[in-house]
């Protein structure tokens with residue numbers, strides 16, 4: 499099976515976690531896009547969605563699915579999203595698609611977090627994927643020095659094909675930190691959160707996934723944490 503077929507399989511399996519009549523939180527990225535396309539086939543069963551990025555909101559609306567502002571919603575039944583890396587305890591690195599801050603916010607008000615990922619995302623120790631950190635542009639250099647002091651190699655994410663900083667939906671910039679071996683994800687998440695100028699770190703450990711639907715050549719495996 500190709501990686502896309504594995505992503506499609508987990509996206510389809512995630513439909514079983516959608517709660518009828520409720521609001522669903524929707525993630526960002528290629529796996530989440532497959533999920534949005536599946537959700538479109540049962541859109542009449544849900545009340546609507548909250549999106550974790552402008553790109554996701556546009557894709558949802560393109561399918562005629564209602565997208566609510568989070569400020570108008572008190573509870574989200576389930577949040578469904580991909581990951582860049584996930585451990586056997588449900589901690590994740592996210593933000594390869596630069597949506598980490600809104601993803602974290604939507605996940606934080608959701609009753610359940612269902613991660614959908616192809617098998618290549620399951621790792622023993624996180625860090626091979628450079629850790630994304632969203633920062634306020636004026637704090638970029640100061641935060642990069644602090645991240646380097648933690649042992650990483652921080653690099654400013656650029657707009658593809660340019661020398662200009664990539665700008666997120668929130669007006670922030672992304673620093674990708676390579677070279678970390680993340681053996682205590684919750685502690686590192688807390689430590690990076692405390693650096694002044696950081697908007698959010700792409701470590702989802704304090705609030706990790708509750709379930710991971712993992713796409714493998716033997717079928718979709720369900721990991722619960």
Ligand SMILES: O=C[C@H](O)[C@H](O)[C@H](O)COP(=O)(O)O
Pocket residue numbers: 525526527528529530579580581582591592593594595596597598601
């Ligand atoms: O910001 C992006 C998100 O955290 C994605 O969930 C993550 O990058 C995984 O994306 P994909 O499903 O494209 O591998």
